[in-house]
Amino acid sequence: MSDRDGARPRRPGRPRTPAPxxxxxxxxxxxxxxxxxxxxxxxxxxxxxxxxxxxxxxxxxxxxxxxxxxxxxxxxxxxxxxxxxxxxxxxxxxxxxxxxxxxxxxxxxxxxxxxxxxxxxxxxxxxxxxxxxxxxxxxxxxxxxxxxxxxxxxxxxxxxxxxxxxxxxxxxxxxxxxxxxxxxxxxxxxxxxxxxxxxxxxxxxxxxxxxxxxxxxxxxISEAERARRTLLEERARIARELHDVVAHHMSVITVQADSAPYRLPGMSGPVQEEFAAIAASARESLSEMRRLLTVLRSDGNGGGPAPGGAGELAPQPGIGRIQQLVEATVRAGQPVESSLAAGAERAAPPAVDLSAYRIVQEALANVVRHAPGAETRVSVTYDAGEVLVLVVNGPAARDAVVEPGGSGTGHGLVGMHERVRLTGGTLDTGPLPDGGFRVAARLPLNDPSEEPS
Structure with a gap:
């Protein structure tokens, strides 16, 4: 990952090629x-x-x-x-x-x-x-x-x-x-x-x-507009993914509230009314989120679904699927070593779980794109307070292939920063002295807004 979409620091160990x-x-x-x-x-x-x-x-x-x-x-x-x-x-x-x-x-x-x-x-x-x-x-x-x-x-x-x-x-x-x-x-x-x-x-x-x-x-002006558009697109993508995460929990609440009178017989009338109100509120929230998701997934031409919408309806991945991601990258010819703490996916909230996966996914994609053949290490650890995601690669073993029309979409670091901001964490990225690159993200397990001041 000698260069990254949206921010391309030059490797200190690699001389700049002079212009013709x-x-x-x-x-x-x-x-x-x-x-x-x-x-x-x-x-x-x-x-x-x-x-x-x-x-x-x-x-x-x-x-x-x-x-x-x-x-x-x-x-x-x-x-x-x-x-x-x-x-x-x-x-x-x-x-x-x-x-x-x-x-x-x-x-x-x-x-x-x-x-x-x-x-x-x-x-x-x-x-x-x-x-x-x-x-x-x-x-x-x-x-x-x-x-x-x-x-x-x-x-x-x-x-x-x-x-x-x-x-x-x-x-x-x-x-x-x-x-x-x-x-x-x-x-x-x-x-x-x-x-x-x-x-x-x-x-x-x-x-x-x-x-x-x-x-x-x-x-x-055009560069500023492109950066703004990239930021908005990434935020919309994160909002869609969060909808899927939150919708699952809201659906569980609805089912539990509706089925409570049958699972727990002998409830008094006020208690049954309270569960009915909870189920109604959950269903209303789900409807509001579906309307919001329709807007986010529209392509601006009549409000129809965006291309690839079927893939967006699939279950969202998390830390538990990072090992599969590493294995797929290895099969693509990139030497990657992984160290994943057991139980991290169970300890992490849904937003942190998804953000950790996406950060590793984007980091590995950038390694393949910008530093092919580089030795890469992926580490995910956690403690009582935070999840630490670390992706480090060495210098490229062979020249990167320049893609037609540019070398990236510009979503890489923008997406990482947005996801880290969403969880209240921190992100540290930059080149290494030997010509490699490092991505380190700290994602808190607890919502900062809920901590006592």
């Missing part, structure tokens, strides 16, 4: 796009939902490097190449680069500031001494900074906003074209094409990240 290289390569874009999820709040930084601290700090580092590089370069180029004057060069360098720092948290206001600064720079450069022979209206430094800003916008804003930014960029370039100085190399079309390409790529990446997040959330 194509699978790792396929998961890499998924992990990357998950980092690009759109922040939940407007002022939240880019990559704020990244799992690692260095990933969350990465946007600040990248933008800071660009600002520290572009600021002195812009001032130097405007002063030496364009001869724009030291005062104007310094002001334009600061205005065109420093707002990039704002792009990590508020890229849209940063874009408005940078676009205004770049437009002002283009106007100033029309009066520069050596603008001829150089790029205009966008200098190489302003193009680089603008593309960095486009990356931040693409990872943050909606598609409608990105299209608006791109169109405004092109419109400003067209308007500035009417004031183009002689002898310059026009860069309006270049920036328009580059900015559109960057916005398209980053917007697509952000969209993929959002889609991956929605898929992950939906899978989480």
């Amino acid at each position: 290289a194509p699978a790792r390569a396929a998961r890499a874009p998924v992990r990357f796009t998950a980092v690009l999820r759109t922040p939940a709040r407007a002022a939240e930084p880019l990559f704020a939902q990244a799992p690692k601290a260095w990933q969350r700090m990465l946007p600040y580092f990248v933008v800071g490097v660009f600002v520290l590089s572009l600021l002195p370069t812009t001032i130097t180029v405007l002063t030496n190449d364009y001869k724009a004057g030291g005062g104007w060069a310094g002001a334009l360098g600061v205005a065109q680069t420093v707002p990039l720092l704002l792009a990590v948290t508020r890229p849209l206001p940063a874009w408005a500031l940078v676009l205004a600064a770049d437009t002002l720079g283009a106007v100033v450069l029309t009066h520069a001494d050596r603008v001829a022979g150089h790029t205009w209206p966008w200098t190489p430094m302003s193009i680089v900074g603008y593309l960095v800003l486009m990356v931040c916008l693409g990872l943050r804003e909606s598609i409608r906003t990105l299209i608006g930014v791109w169109l405004v960029t092109g419109a400003v370039g067209v308007v500035l074209g009417f004031f183009e100085p002689d002898g310059v190399t026009t860069t309006s079309a270049l920036l328009f094409v580059l900015s559109g390409s960057v916005l398209a790529v980053t917007g697509a990446l952000r969209g993929i990240g959002d889609a991956q997040q929605r898929i992950a959330e939906q899978e989480s």
Whole structure:
């Protein structure tokens, strides 16, 4: 039982098989796009939902490097190449680069500031001494900074906003074209094409990240629903089994109460009426339980009986049949040793008797499924206060066969926990250091609710 339905701890003694290289390569874009999820709040930084601290700090580092590089370069180029004057060069360098720092948290206001600064720079450069022979209206430094800003916008804003930014960029370039100085190399079309390409790529990446997040959330919801459905199905199964156990005792009460006047002649009238009332109450309880059982066994399509209903009407097994269960498992090729305390089935109440059998049954089924050929020990002991059920197996002797569509129904540990809770006991499960697995259940013989507080 190296793995269990509903909970699959990894064996410490068995190394994990590495995923194939194509699978790792396929998961890499998924992990990357998950980092690009759109922040939940407007002022939240880019990559704020990244799992690692260095990933969350990465946007600040990248933008800071660009600002520290572009600021002195812009001032130097405007002063030496364009001869724009030291005062104007310094002001334009600061205005065109420093707002990039704002792009990590508020890229849209940063874009408005940078676009205004770049437009002002283009106007100033029309009066520069050596603008001829150089790029205009966008200098190489302003193009680089603008593309960095486009990356931040693409990872943050909606598609409608990105299209608006791109169109405004092109419109400003067209308007500035009417004031183009002689002898310059026009860069309006270049920036328009580059900015559109960057916005398209980053917007697509952000969209993929959002889609991956929605898929992950939906899978989480589906997993929770499957767990809830499994729990409800197991509870319904336990309720059906308990009905059969309780119905037997109620039937005995009814028969004894009805036959009391004949078995014990000479009863007074009030005593006979009391027995008649007991029999009537027992019959009414049986009718109520049968109506409840009809609902539990229905398949939801008109209230008919569920498939396999005939098997559900069979007598419920108990501790006395665990030895038969062990022998059947041995015949299936699984080496199992058993140690069953004599008289445990007589000492255990019906709910404990049935729960002990079902726990051993599920544990052995998991051994066969997940640890074929493993040495297994089954022990059932009891004392005055509780029944102890213990199933321990070693590591698998051969590889388990993977069932089509999955490796289990998910009912294993869920059913065990529900049965133990029903009796007020405790359950301890987990892997062993040698690669095996252990299931230990303590089932009290007395109802905890009846014990004095």
